[in-house]
Amino acid sequence: MRDVPVIDASGLTRFAHRRHPLWWGIIGLVTIEMSVTANLIASYFYLAARAPAWPPQGVAPPDLLWASINVVLLLCSAFTMWWAGWGINRHSQSILTLGTGLSVLLASVVLVLRWINFTDLNVQWNDGAYGAIVWAITGFHFIHVASAIVGTAVVTLLSWRGYFTKQRQLGVVVDTLYWYFVAGIWIPFYLVLYWTPRLV
Amino acid sequence: MPPDASRDILYETWQSPPGFLGWFTHVNQRMIGKRFIITAFAFFLMAGVLGILMRVQLSFPQNDFLGPDLYNQIFTVHGTAMMFLFAIPVMEGFAIYLVPLMIGTRDMAFPRLNAFGYYVYLIGGVTFFASLLFGVAPDTGWFNYVPLAGKEYSPGLGVGIWTTMITFIEVSALTAAVELIVTILKLRAPGMALNRMPLFVWAALIMAFMIVFAMPSVIVSSSLLILDRVLDTHFFVASAGGEPLLWQHLFWFFGHPEVYIIFLPALGMISTIIPTFTQRPVFGYTALVLSLVATGFISFGLWVHHMFTTGLPHLGMSFFMAASTLIAIPSGVQIFCWIASLWGAKVSLKTPMLFIVGFFAVFVMGGLTGVMVASIPFDLQVHDTYFVVAHFHYVIIGGSVFPLIAGLYYWYPKVMGRMMSERLGWVSFWLIFLGVNITFFPMHELGLDGMPRRVYTYLSEMGWGPMNMVATAGAALLSAGFFVTLANALWSMKHGAPAGDNPWGAATLEWATTSPPQPYNHRNIPVVHSRTPVWDWRGRDERPVVGGLREDRRELLVTSVLDAEPMVVQVAPKPTPWPFVSAVVASLGFIGILIHPIFFVIGFFLVFFTYVGWFWPRRPWRED
Numbered sequence: 001m002r003d004v005p006v007i008d009a010s011g012l013t014r015f016a017h018r019r020h021p022l023w024w025g026i027i028g029l030v031t032i033e034m035s036v037t038a039n040l041i042a043s044y045f046y047l048a049a050r051a052p053a054w055p056p057q058g059v060a061p062p063d064l065l066w067a068s069i070n071v072v073l074l075l076c077s078a079f080t081m082w083w084a085g086w087g088i089n090r091h092s093q094s095i096l097t098l099g100t101g102l103s104v105l106l107a108s109v110v111l112v113l114r115w116i117n118f119t120d121l122n123v124q125w126n127d128g129a130y131g132a133i134v135w136a137i138t139g140f141h142f143i144h145v146a147s148a149i150v151g152t153a154v155v156t157l158l159s160w161r162g163y164f165t166k167q168r169q170l171g172v173v174v175d176t177l178y179w180y181f182v183a184g185i186w187i188p189f190y191l192v193l194y195w196t197p198r199l200v
Numbered sequence: 201m202p203p204d205a206s207r208d209i210l211y212e213t214w215q216s217p218p219g220f221l222g223w224f225t226h227v228n229q230r231m232i233g234k235r236f237i238i239t240a241f242a243f244f245l246m247a248g249v250l251g252i253l254m255r256v257q258l259s260f261p262q263n264d265f266l267g268p269d270l271y272n273q274i275f276t277v278h279g280t281a282m283m284f285l286f287a288i289p290v291m292e293g294f295a296i297y298l299v300p301l302m303i304g305t306r307d308m309a310f311p312r313l314n315a316f317g318y319y320v321y322l323i324g325g326v327t328f329f330a331s332l333l334f335g336v337a338p339d340t341g342w343f344n345y346v347p348l349a350g351k352e353y354s355p356g357l358g359v360g361i362w363t364t365m366i367t368f369i370e371v372s373a374l375t376a377a378v379e380l381i382v383t384i385l386k387l388r389a390p391g392m393a394l395n396r397m398p399l400f401v402w403a404a405l406i407m408a409f410m411i412v413f414a415m416p417s418v419i420v421s422s423s424l425l426i427l428d429r430v431l432d433t434h435f436f437v438a439s440a441g442g443e444p445l446l447w448q449h450l451f452w453f454f455g456h457p458e459v460y461i462i463f464l465p466a467l468g469m470i471s472t473i474i475p476t477f478t479q480r481p482v483f484g485y486t487a488l489v490l491s492l493v494a495t496g497f498i499s500f501g502l503w504v505h506h507m508f509t510t511g512l513p514h515l516g517m518s519f520f521m522a523a524s525t526l527i528a529i530p531s532g533v534q535i536f537c538w539i540a541s542l543w544g545a546k547v548s549l550k551t552p553m554l555f556i557v558g559f560f561a562v563f564v565m566g567g568l569t570g571v572m573v574a575s576i577p578f579d580l581q582v583h584d585t586y587f588v589v590a591h592f593h594y595v596i597i598g599g600s601v602f603p604l605i606a607g608l609y610y611w612y613p614k615v616m617g618r619m620m621s622e623r624l625g626w627v628s629f630w631l632i633f634l635g636v637n638i639t640f641f642p643m644h645e646l647g648l649d650g651m652p653r654r655v656y657t658y659l660s661e662m663g664w665g666p667m668n669m670v671a672t673a674g675a676a677l678l679s680a681g682f683f684v685t686l687a688n689a690l691w692s693m694k695h696g697a698p699a700g701d702n703p704w705g706a707a708t709l710e711w712a713t714t715s716p717p718q719p720y721n722h723r724n725i726p727v728v729h730s731r732t733p734v735w736d737w738r739g740r741d742e743r744p745v746v747g748g749l750r751e752d753r754r755e756l757l758v759t760s761v762l763d764a765e766p767m768v769v770q771v772a773p774k775p776t777p778w779p780f781v782s783a784v785v786a787s788l789g790f791i792g793i794l795i796h797p798i799f800f801v802i803g804f805f806l807v808f809f810t811y812v813g814w815f816w817p818r819r820p821w822r823e824d
Contacts, residue, residue, distance in 0.1 A: 001737065003724045005747025007390055007766055009757055012748075016768035021309035021382045021758060028378035028412065035416035039453075043420070043446060047435075050443050125433050128441040132433035136424065143804070150808050154815075163817055171815075 017173040026174045030181045033144075037185055040137050041192055047129045054197060055123065055130050061197035062134065063120040070110045071190055074145075074183040077106035081152075081179045084159075088169050093162055096172065100156040103179065107149050114142060137189055141182075148182040151175060207723065209751040214306065214719035217775050225775035227311035228719060229300050232318050234615065236293025236376075239318075240286050241686075243325055247281035248682065250274045252675055255639075259672035261660035271656035272339035273358070277332050279342030280362065284369055285325045287462040287600060288411075292376040294607060295404035295465060297615065299380060301710035301717060302398045304389030304726045306756055307772050309382040310375075312779045312814065317375035319783030324369040327791060331361045338362035341654060343455060344425075346436035346447045351429045360429060360794045363422040368790045370415045377411035380404055387756055388764040389709070390746060391728040398708045398731070399482065402489050403468025406496045407461050413500065414457035421450035430797055445510060452503035460499040462596070464492060466603035467534060470556055473603075473610050474538055476706040477553040478545035481732060484537035491530035491537075498527045508576050509583045517576055524574035531567060535560070550704075551625030555606035558633045559598055566594030569644065584654075587647025593640045605632070605685060612689065613703050617715045618696030620688050628684035635678025642667040642674075707732035725749065725757050728764075778814035785810055 017023065048054040055061060080102040087095025118138075125135035155175045158164065164172055216226040226232065253274055257266040266274065300308055308314055331337040338358040340349040349359045384405045388397070397405075425447070427433040434440035436447050475482045482488065504512060504520040538560075547553060569591040573579045582588060605628075613619050651664050658664050702711040712734050713722050724745035730736055737743045746766070749755045754772035759765055789803015 001740065002742040003745040004742045005724070006727055006744040007746045008748040009725075009746050009755075009766060009769055010748030012757075012766060012769045014755075014769050014771055016758065016770070019758065019768050021386050021770055024382045024386060025310055025313075025378055028381055032374055032378070032412055032416055035413050036420055039417050039420040039450060043424070043435075043450065046446055046449065047441075047443055051441055056441065125427075125431060128434050129437075129443065130441065132424075132427065132435050132442070135433070136427060136435075147804075147808070151811075154812055158817070163821065168821070 015167045015170075017170045020170055022170060022174055023177070026177045030178065033181065033185070036140070037188070040133070040140060041188065044133045044137065044192060047133055048196075048200075051129065054200070056128060059127075059130065060122045062122055062194055063117075064194055066113050066117045066120055067190055067194055070113060071186060073106050073110050073113075074186050077103040077110075078180055078183040080106065081176045085169075085172055085176050088159075088164055088172060089166055091166050093159060093164065096164060097156060097159045100152055100159060100172075100175075104149055104152050104156060107145050107152075107183075111142065111145055111149070114138070134193055137193060141186055141189055144182045144185070148179055152179060206751050210720050210723075211718060213752055213754060216719065222775070224780045225777045227307075227315045227773065227775055227779070229296055229308045229311065229314060230615075230717065230719075230721070232311075232314045233293050233295075233297025235318050236289050236296060236321070239322055239325065240290035240293055243281050243285040243329070244290070245682075245686070246329060247278050247286060248679060250278040250281075252679055254278065255672040255675040257656060258658075258668050260669060261662070261665050262657050264657075266656065268656045269339065270335075272654075273332060273335075273337040275654060276338045276341055276344075276362075277329070280338070280366070281325075281328065282596075283342060283458065283462075284366060285321075285328065287596070288373050288458075289321055290604065291407065291462055291465040291600075292373065292380075294469075294604075294611070295380055295400075295407070296376060298611065298710055299383060299401055299404055300387070301614075301713065301721055302401050302708050303384065303387060303392060304709045304712075304722055304728065305383070305387040306721045306725075307754065308379050309387060309756075309770070310379050312773055312776060313375050314379055316779035316783050317372040317379070319780050320375075320786065321369055321372040323783060323787040324365045324372070324790075327787070328361065328365045328369075331358070336361065343448075343451055344422075345451075346425065346428075346444045347438070349425065349447075350436055352437075357794060360426070363426045363429070364790050364793055367419050367422045367426070368787065370419050371786075373411050374415050377408040377415075380408040381412070384408075385761045386758050387770075388759055389726050389728050390757070390759055390764055390766050392759075393763045394761075395486075396728060396731045399471035399485070399488055399492075400465070400468035400708075403464045403466075403471075403492055406492050407464045410457050410461050410464070410496050410499070414454045414461065416454075417450045418454035421447055421454075424450075426793065430793065445507075448507050448510065449503070452506045453500075456503040456506065457496075457499045459592075459595070460495055462600045464495065466559075466600045466607075467492065467495075469603045469607040469610075470538060470559065471534075472706075472708065473552050473556055473606055474541050475732075476610075476704045477548045477550065478541060479548075479705065480541075480545060481707075482537070483540035484533075485731065487533055488537050491533045494530040495527065498523060498530070502527065505574060505579070508579045521574060521576055525571065528567065528571060535564070550609075551620070551622055551629060552606040552610040552704075554626065554629045555602050555609070558629060559602035559606070562594055562598030562602060562633070562636055564598075566591060566596075566598050570595060582647050584652055585647035586643040586651045586653060589653055590640045590643035590647060593643075594636075597636050597640075602632075608685070608689070610704070611710075612692070613696075613699030614710055614715045614717070616693055616696070617699055618692050619699050619703060620692045620696060624684055624688040624691075628681050628688065631677050631681030631684060633681075635674050635676075635681050638674025639671050639678055640674070642671050646671075702734065707735045709733055712737070776814070778810060782807060782810040782814060 080099045084096045084099025121134055123131040125131050152175055216228050216231055257263050336357040338361055340359055344362055384401055424435045428435050434442040436442045436444050471482055471488055501523040505524045609620055609625055646664055646667050699715045727744040756770045756772055757766055758768045758770050760767055785806035789799050792799025
């Protein structure tokens, strides 16, 4: 049997980013992480529903101040990531480097603030089910911010060395996507951990 | 360029490096898929031997062949290995091998991730089995219930090995799932719209989606248990305000879909094999697809039926009883579609088809007892008895293993280029079919007589001796049946009749290339106009393909999700050792947690460094 070409692929771009399978792969990763998040939040409410008091008697809800500042810082870092991508779409490698670098910096501030203010949670991880789930969720997010930081630091480094161009920016696009997830997921965690014990 | 020269370049581009060191750099989907299948069958064999040991121990009352401790370890490893190390990986292995061939592409979307997933699975599985050799295997059952699995009642290494290795191995299941979803949605041959996709590909797609939504639950539950055991948290410790039932909810929210995760690909295999051996299209393609989707959805609403005896609110119980009965509807629709497909056709009863017929008998039996235990009053009576053991072995062996063996006989010629022996296949089928029924049918009666699960022995006054002896004899037949198939597979590698491209006269694209396929799968990416492309090309002297892909690097055609229209070209990576290195350091981190929590941090940074090496752009940077 003879093969007759009826479609010519030679003209199709080899530099896709939002249509590249890797973009879909990161969506898959984010979906998995969302499932983990849903499981953690469901566990939080399950434990809360079964407990006589939530938080337990004598335990104050986590302090609001630094956690709320972290919400703002993470949203800013998402904005600087967006700005970095905006820059490379206008052929500006310096905006890309600056934007991703700023995001890394802002998120690092978040980690430092979190680290020195763990006492704000007002409970220890081994104090019972409430402390355990609060620390597990906070720790889960801490690790994600840390991995987004180290990953984006590499993107910044490559950008500084001039690897990315308007055409060759798949790495930036998928890293930004993951960054949005890591920054955005703090909002439901923040509402659940910091506000439900106050409102319910 | 003459066609032969361009084919040689294509071969060179896609070839996997030879040699021992080269083995660690392979990324081609067929290499990885074959490894998954072979490794999973090796674990199947080992877990099967454990099953035989259990049957020997139970063959007569107060046997002292295995002590209680060893028996507990053996039934835990048997169950865990069959579910996590055999059933899921073998289905994923078939999907990884077959899906790219069936949708007419050259590889999967993330070849290196595929290799990474395999090494994670291999290392995790071997560690898990090795724990049995050192006498420190987990001994709390495959669902590892707390408080028994908590630190207080299981202080040793065993449960720690279960929690860390299960979390680790599920990483591999998740990578394969994302891989399959993206490959199926984005790399189909032009013209293969969703409504022309082979049914096995549909089944693999839905299985992958189910893995994405189900596996995180077991990862969360086992991570929380690791925290309880290593960092003294109290998620599951009732005396400190924890909730043992949270474990059951999280575990079964994964555990029930899990049953369908291993069942759906088997259904896909049946829907693929029946049209081939009747030589006409399957009846009710749309109904079959919708049933697969419906099964996927409903299976997430059933988990509580494993917990009927834990004292739940009545409303909840009624809901889950209804949902459990509901799942019989899509299963029934499929059975009727297959009956209609077979009705009045000239069915060729080759070995694959024989196993499909066996599936009908054994699975319907398990389905009927399933409807029985879905009813709460009955379930309360037989919960934790051998009736349940009988039920799920009928369902899993009938529903998954029979179609799987059918699939093995069906696709072996494609993978190996040679046919398996029909005569040995026939012998194997009858041994397995009789073996399954003789082993597991008496267990229904044993359960109704009150014999509990998980006991290592029983008193002769109970009167359970004779039927246990029958079950053990059946297990011997059953294992003989599997050994015949194993021998057949090994013998046919050298001595089987040469298969040719399409020995069964099948309609799907994996049969449109050589057996075994070349490193590049298809010489040219085909263009598809129907559900049965290979039958379309019968008697024609030309077929439509895609031109314009480069031969000197690994190029894949990316198409649109719904209608598979060409969009862009993806350049796939070359062979690399990084996935292997990454998997090794990741397992260091995971296994290290058993010794000290600091290994989590060490593992985190080591994996990060290997990822940088993995993704670092190689000079010269591409300019086209």
